[in-house]
Structure formats: structure tokens, C-alpha cells
Amino acid sequence: MSHVLALCGGVGGAKLAFGLSRLLGPDELTIAVNTADDFVHLGLHIAPDLDTVVYTLADLADRERGWGLAGETWGFMSALSRLGGEDWFNMGDHDLATHVERTRRLAAGESLSEATAALAGALGVLHRVTPMSDDPVRTRLATDRGDLSFQHYFVRERCAPRVAAIRFEGTPGARMSPGLAGALARDDLAAIVFCPSNPYLSVDPILAVDGVRAALSGCPVPKVAVSPIVGGQAIKGPAAKLMAELGAPDGNAGVAAHYAGLIDGLVLDRSDAADTKAVEAVGMRARLAPSVMRSDVDRIELARATLAFAEELRRG
Amino acid sequence: MSHVLALCGGVGGAKLAFGLSRLLGPDELTIAVNTADDFVHLGLHIAPDLDTVVYTLADLADRERGWGLAGETWGFMSALSRLGGEDWFNMGDHDLATHVERTRRLAAGESLSEATAALAGALGVLHRVTPMSDDPVRTRLATDRGDLSFQHYFVRERCAPRVAAIRFEGTPGARMSPGLAGALARDDLAAIVFCPSNPYLSVDPILAVDGVRAALSGCPVPKVAVSPIVGGQAIKGPAAKLMAELGAPDGNAGVAAHYAGLIDGLVLDRSDAADTKAVEAVGMRARLAPSVMRSDVDRIELARATLAFAEELRRG
Numbered sequence: 001m002s003h004v005l006a007l008c009g010g011v012g013g014a015k016l017a018f019g020l021s022r023l024l025g026p027d028e029l030t031i032a033v034n035t036a037d038d039f040v041h042l043g044l045h046i047a048p049d050l051d052t053v054v055y056t057l058a059d060l061a062d063r064e065r066g067w068g069l070a071g072e073t074w075g076f077m078s079a080l081s082r083l084g085g086e087d088w089f090n091m092g093d094h095d096l097a098t099h100v101e102r103t104r105r106l107a108a109g110e111s112l113s114e115a116t117a118a119l120a121g122a123l124g125v126l127h128r129v130t131p132m133s134d135d136p137v138r139t140r141l142a143t144d145r146g147d148l149s150f151q152h153y154f155v156r157e158r159c160a161p162r163v164a165a166i167r168f169e170g171t172p173g174a175r176m177s178p179g180l181a182g183a184l185a186r187d188d189l190a191a192i193v194f195c196p197s198n199p200y201l202s203v204d205p206i207l208a209v210d211g212v213r214a215a216l217s218g219c220p221v222p223k224v225a226v227s228p229i230v231g232g233q234a235i236k237g238p239a240a241k242l243m244a245e246l247g248a249p250d251g252n253a254g255v256a257a258h259y260a261g262l263i264d265g266l267v268l269d270r271s272d273a274a275d276t277k278a279v280e281a282v283g284m285r286a287r288l289a290p291s292v293m294r295s296d297v298d299r300i301e302l303a304r305a306t307l308a309f310a311e312e313l314r315r316g
Numbered sequence: 317m318s319h320v321l322a323l324c325g326g327v328g329g330a331k332l333a334f335g336l337s338r339l340l341g342p343d344e345l346t347i348a349v350n351t352a353d354d355f356v357h358l359g360l361h362i363a364p365d366l367d368t369v370v371y372t373l374a375d376l377a378d379r380e381r382g383w384g385l386a387g388e389t390w391g392f393m394s395a396l397s398r399l400g401g402e403d404w405f406n407m408g409d410h411d412l413a414t415h416v417e418r419t420r421r422l423a424a425g426e427s428l429s430e431a432t433a434a435l436a437g438a439l440g441v442l443h444r445v446t447p448m449s450d451d452p453v454r455t456r457l458a459t460d461r462g463d464l465s466f467q468h469y470f471v472r473e474r475c476a477p478r479v480a481a482i483r484f485e486g487t488p489g490a491r492m493s494p495g496l497a498g499a500l501a502r503d504d505l506a507a508i509v510f511c512p513s514n515p516y517l518s519v520d521p522i523l524a525v526d527g528v529r530a531a532l533s534g535c536p537v538p539k540v541a542v543s544p545i546v547g548g549q550a551i552k553g554p555a556a557k558l559m560a561e562l563g564a565p566d567g568n569a570g571v572a573a574h575y576a577g578l579i580d581g582l583v584l585d586r587s588d589a590a591d592t593k594a595v596e597a598v599g600m601r602a603r604l605a606p607s608v609m610r611s612d613v614d615r616i617e618l619a620r621a622t623l624a625f626a627e628e629l630r631r632g
Contacts, residue, residue, distance in 0.1 A: 042416050042417075042419075042420050043359060043360075043416070043419055043420060043423060044359075044416075069395075072391070073389055073391040073409065075388070075389040075391065075408070075409030075410045076392065076409045076410065076412050076413050076416075077413075078410070079385075079409070079410035079411075079412070079413035079414070080413040080416065080417060082413075082438065082439070083413055083414065083417045083435060083438045083439070084417075084434070084438045085413060085416070085417040085420070086420075092391070093389065093391030093392045093395070093409040093412075094391045094392065094394070094395035095395075096392050096395070096409075096412070097392050097393075097395035097396040097398075097399055097401060098395070098399065100358050100359070100360075100392075100396065100401070101358075101396060101399045101400075101401045103358075103359055104358050104359060104401070104402075107359060118400075119399060122398065122399045122400045123398070123399070
């Protein structure tokens with residue numbers, strides 16, 4: 001038995017995490033999730049990426065909308081609008097139970113790790129989903145419309161503001177969660193997978209947690225990322241727009257440059273064969289695979305290709 | 317223009333308040349509502365009687381279930397149960413928006429009076445609905461199953477425990493809300509109506525607020541109660557059982573004894589003509605009227621009879 005650590009943001013990352021969870025047993029996989037998008041809204045602790053990963057692994061996620069729960073209802077939001085409440089952040093009635101129960105558990109003294117384990121367990125998720133940290137880390141974006149929290153940028157302003165810089169409040173100082181630290185310390189750790197999540201907004205916060213970057217550098221196992229960019233565009237979210245605004249190279253070359261020195265290989269979509277050379281120029285191997293995940297089979301096949309790539313890199 | 321102050325608990329009282337609101341203009345009626353049933357649950361400030369009165373006045377209340385909103389959905393509660401959350405207190409998805417928005421407003425520094433006015437206004441309620449107090453008052457019941465909070469007794473334990481004594485935590489010390497104090501101080505106050513709510517659990521907490529009992533005694537206007545007991549039984553809720561456990565006289569005689577010295581007249585259901593003598597024996601007038609409110613017409617007619625009774629008492 002060997003172990004895989006996946007670093008993961010929301011939707012795209014969760015799909016690969018789903019694929020990994022179908023190939024690896026519950027003790028063979030740890031999914032460490034970005035929590036820098038968490039925020040307190042209407043008194044509730046909301047953890048969008050944790051919930052997306054848990055809902056996806058439980059096969060309860062809405063596949064068409066791309067977030068939240070399948071079969072969701074919206075009575076709460078419509079009533080809140082009628083009351084003149086703050087309704088820019090959508091929460092379904094079922095999803096709301098997760099936020100309320102998490103908030104109650106945190107108020108009762110549980111750590112975010114403990115609350116996450118309880119919620120995931122109640123939904124039948126057997127694999128370990130762990131926040132990157134139990135300490136609060138919050139993404140702040142310096143934009144042409146002022147300094148914004150992540151959800152204000154991402155949801156309220158729909159990623160329209162031009163981003164000049166990103167920082168993660170609470171770092172340095174935030175410690176790894178026991179789940180993440182434990183996975184990194186395992187004797188049988190065999191690979192680290194960077195899921196196809198936004199490198200700047202979803203993976204960087206994980207790397208910003210105290211000790212993570214050093215642990216990755218010192219860790220003698222293959223580190224493989226799956227690019228979230230296909231055909232020069234992010235499959236979902238603002239990655240390409242953001243990279244342009246921050247002056248990064250275009251497309252997969254930009255992703256490779258961002259992870260240069262940190263990872264050993266990058267998985268690109270088959271349609272991006274032309275990017276191979278630019279990726280390998282920064283000192284990593286490239287691997288082509290179908291990386292647009294529309295079905296469960298797609299998810300599992302991409303997970304299989306990613307694990308096989310890591311195994312090849314391990315053998316050298 | 318003259319003014320009527322109604323003292324009110326939940327369901328039964330709210331029905332008469334609805335009737336009064338159809339006969340009196342927005343500046344002719346203040347409805348002061350019991351808040352001793354309020355509690356904090358899952359981090360939310362829940363005010364059952366305030367919500368019942370506001371929903372009823374807005375004609376949004378569910379008439380069959382007897383509480384909550386018509387057309388309610390239950391996604392939140394089913395999801396909370398799935399998560400293993402505390403699901404003994406039912407909250408509909410739409411109702412939940414009220415609790416979340418109230419909690420947010422209180423956390424932002426609004427008083428319960430201000431939050432109630434905002435919520436009622438958003439739902440189109442023009443008449444003033446005011447909590448009895450902005451200070452926390454909480455009903456506690458000494459029972460054969462221990463000391464219970466109101467909602468634990470009423471909802472979780474379904475009124476099954478035998479009650480030995482009732483106290484209102486926070487009294488003395490709780491001050492009248494500005495709305496209640498303002499109504500009592502009006503020059504044009506013409507009548508005070510005790511709605512058909514549980515005398516022990518819904519009206520007594522209002523009377524326990526600092527200065528209310530003295531203000532009523534010193535107030536030279538007719539004070540009329542509508543009995544919540546018909547045919548020896550409460551139309552809804554545990555009034556009759558509770559009165560027996562507390563050793564009060566049966567039925568309307570018990571209600572009259574409870575309010576003796578405080579009110580000038582008691583409205584009884586037509587079917588309880590036999591109770592007239594016992595009621596008048598404790599020093600108040602009795603008036604027969606159809607007091608079971610099944611329709612809007614019933615509500616308005618009972619309100620009309622009650623106001624006419626008060627007017628007769630005023631003329632002496």
C-alpha cells in the first residue's frame with residue numbers, strides 16, 4: 001500500500017480528486033483542500049472548496065451548475081431576497097445545512113479538520129478530505145476596484161476587476177492541518193498530485209501555509225500537476241484572465257513557469273501538444289492526456305494517466 | 317383617532333391580532349409580543365411568537381399546520397438530518413431566512429425592536445409589531461423531568477413533562493421595548509386587549525417585564541382579555557394541562573382567576589355561557605362571542621366583538 005497526496009481547489013480539482021478516489025483506497029489518498037476562499041457570511045462559516053470536494057466525492061454535486069448540490073432548492077435565497085437580505089452569495093437550502101452544521105461545530109470548539117471529517121463522514125465519504133490548515137488564511141486581491149476579499153472578487157464582482165497582486169492573509173503563521181502534515185510525513189508517500197485548480201488562487205494558498213513549500217522541495221517523491229488550462233483558456237474560472245493581468249506567460253507555459261522548480265511533471269490536454277516544448281524548457285516533463293472531464297470515465301482516466309505519469313517519473 | 321394595545325403570544329393571539337389589524341389603521345394598533353419563547357438555536361436567534369404574528373399579519377402564515385409560512389419547503393431540515401445535525405426544532409427554508417436575517421441584524425447592533433420592524437416592513441406589515449422587551453427574557457419550567465427551557469419543554473418534549481413552576485429569566489431587569497412603552501404612554505390609548513394566548517406562558521412574560529403590571533394597573537382604559545379556553549380545553553397548546561398541573565381552577569374560571577384585578581372584562585366562547593357566573597364572581601364582566609377563529613371573517617368578527625366590549629366598558 002502506498003499513499004498519494006492531492007492538493008486541490010474547487011470544481012476542476014474536485015473532479016480529478018473524484019477520479020483518484022475511485023482508483024485508490026481510503027487509506028491510499030489524502031486530499032488537502034484550499035481554504036483561503038473560506039469566509040464568514042451571514043454569520044456562517046462557508047468553505048466553498050471543501051464543500052465542492054466533499055460533495056463531488058459523495059457524488060452529490062450538481063454536475064450541470066458546476067457547484068453546490070444536485071436536486072438543490074432555493075427557498076432560503078428567495079425568502080432572504082424578499083426580506084432585503086444580502087443575497088449576492090447563493091446558498092441552496094440543502095447546502096445551507098452544511099454551513100450551519102459546520103458553524104455550530106466550530107463554535108463548539110471543533111477544528112475545521114474535525115468539522116470537515118464529521119460532515120464528510122455523514123455524507124459517506126471514506127477518503128480523507130482535509131483543509132490545508134485549521135488556521136484562517138484568506139485570499140485578498142489588490143484590484144483596480146480596490147482591495148477585495150476572494151468572494152467579493154469571485155462571486156459578487158464576477159472576476160471583472162483587474163488583479164494587480166494577490167496575498168494570503170494569515171500567512172506566514174498558518175500551520176498545516178494534521179491531515180496535510182500527516183500525509184507529507186508518511187513513509188509510504190508515493191506521489192503528490194497538484195489537481196487542475198487555479199495555480200494562483202487555489203494552489204498557491206496551500207503552498208503559502210507554513211512549511212508546505214519546504215516539505216514539497218524536500219520530499220523525494222514525484223510531484224505532478226495537471227494543468228487547468230486547455231487551448232489557452234481555463235476550463236472554468238478566471239485563471240487565464242488572471243495570469244494575463246499578472247504578466248505571466250500565456251497558457252500552459254505560464255502554468256509551467258509558475259510551478260517551475262517545484263514539480264517534476266505537468267499533464268497537458270492532448271489538444272495542447274504544441275505547448276510541450278515550452279513546458280519542458282522550464283525543467284519538467286510534459287505528458288499529454290485527455291484532461292477535459294465531462295464524465296466519471298473521463299475523471300477516472302485522467303486520474304489513471306496522472307498516477308501512471310508519476311510512477312514513470314519515480315522510476316526515472 | 318384612538319389607539320389599541322394588544323398583548324400577544326403566538327398562534328391564537330396572532331389570529332386576533334390579524335382581526336384587529338383589519339379593523340384598525342396602522343397608527344391605531346400596537347401589538348406587543350411575548351419574546352420569552354425566543355432562543356438561540358444553531359447560532360440563530362429564533363423568535364417564534366414575533367414571527368407567527370408577523371407572518372399572520374402579512375397573510376403568509378400556514379393556516380393548516382398552525383405555524384410557519386405557507387408554501388414552505390424543508391430542504392434544509394432534511395439535509396441537516398442527513399448530516400446528523402440537531403433536527404428536533406423544525407425550520408422551513410423560507411422561515412430560515414427570517415432567522416438568519418434577524419441574527420445578522422442583531423449581530424450588527426440593531427435592537428430586537430429594530431430588527432422586527434425591518435423584517436415586518438419587508439413583508440408588507442404596516443401595523444406596529446413590537447417585542448415586549450429588547451432585553452432577553454427566557455421562560456424556564458421546573459418539571460418532573462428537570463429544569464427545561466421553553467422550547468425544550470414545548471417542542472422537543474411536546475409539553476409532556478409535568479410543570480411545577482414557571483419563571484422568567486431576565487426579570488426583573490428587562491425593560492419595556494420602546495414600542496410597548498410608547499403605546500402605554502399614549503394620550504389616546506383607548507383599550508388594552510389580552511389576546512387569546514396562554515396566560516401562563518405567553519401573557520405572563522409580558523406582565524413580568526419591568527413596569528408593565530404597574531402601568532396596566534394605573535392605566536384608566538378598559539382592559540379586555542379573550543379566553544384561550546373553549547369547552548374546558550385550549551384550542552391549541554398546553555394551557556389546560558398546564559393550569560391543572562399548577563393547581564389553577566378549571567377552564568375559564570382559571571383564566572379569570574389568573575387575570576383577576578388586572579382586567580375589566582373577559583370574552584368567552586358562546587359555548588361556554590355556563591362559565592359566565594364564575595368569571596364575574598372574581599370581579600370582571602364576561603362577554604360571549606364566537607371565539608374559535610377558523611376564517612378571516614371569524615378573526616375580524618371576534619376582534620369587532622372584543623373592541624365593542626371594551627367600548628361598552630369604557631362608557632361604564
